Amino acid sequence: MRVCGIGSGVMLVMVGVLGSVASAGAPIGAPIATLEEQEWAVGLEYGYEKTDLEGFGSGLRTSGGGSTYIETVDIDGLATRMIFGHLAYGVCDNWDLFLRVGAADGQGSIRIQGAPPGGSPERSGYAGDYGVAWGVGTRATFCHWGPWRFGGLLQATWFDAKRSDFLSTDPDAVDTVFAGSADLDFWQAQVALAAVYQIDTLRFWVGPFLQFVEGDMERRGRIFVSGVDSGSFRGSTDIGETSQFGLHAGVDWEVTSRINCRMEGQLTRDSWLLGISGVIRPEEFFAGL
Secondary structure, eight states: OOOHHHHHHHHHHHHHHTTTTTOOOOOOSSSOOOTTTTTTEEEEEEEEEEEEEEEEEEEEGGGGGGGEEEEEEEEEEEEEEEEEEEEEEEETTEEEEEEEEEEEEEEEEEEEOSSTTTTTOOOEEEEEEEEEEEEEEEEEEEEETEEEEEEEEEEEEEEEEEEEEEEEOTTTTTEEEEEEEEEEEEEEEEEEEEEEEEEETTEEEEEEEEEEEEEEEEEEEEEEETTEEEEEEEEEEEEEOOOEEEEEEEEEEOOOSSEEEEEEEEEEEEEEEEEEEEEEOOHHHTTTT
């Protein structure tokens, strides 16, 4: 069994595009085609992930005569909760396309190493409430042998949690406080392969994946010295992933011919994700009512 020609072409193009990108993640699901030609499916997905991100940028302070500086930023243990509505379409028996739209938040700790050089890192927290998140992707089955299937997935997901309050103290000048806001948004791409084994109504899968993150974090606010407003600050940092390679595994349970439930996990050196989802096929669902 082979993937239809146009599906193979699209997947190769997407590999080329995503491979040129520099980890919060999103659920992957079984990385094989799960729909027949012209069949539709809708569903809900929930994911919870913790990941580390790192960045490099610049900052500006207007107090004390003003200064600009280069900074490195580490976002440790960024916890992201995400929920998506999911729409999928079977282009042919071995190739699906899907779209997800929903919301995601983010909470973590920020460590900023900047001016003065060699000084102690500045620390703060990030707590962005739910903002818009959405993504697109494709799944394909490459071959089918008995109970085994081998396939792949390509997806990209955009995250934009709401702005967070920002508050930190200069570790080398404890009477200096930075108060304002931080805005974090990024997009993430994943390329996954897997072997899938089917036992009756259960499908188990395991395989490797690559993930890439690109985004930015903007900070701005006021500087207070001994409680007195003494100027402003702002910083702009490009962020990316700290680990790219990982493993994913999961199980897909065909509850009925109309309803599927899935559970999965993803793991890299510096991130992990747990996800659950439910999918229905509307045509078959309503035909059975």
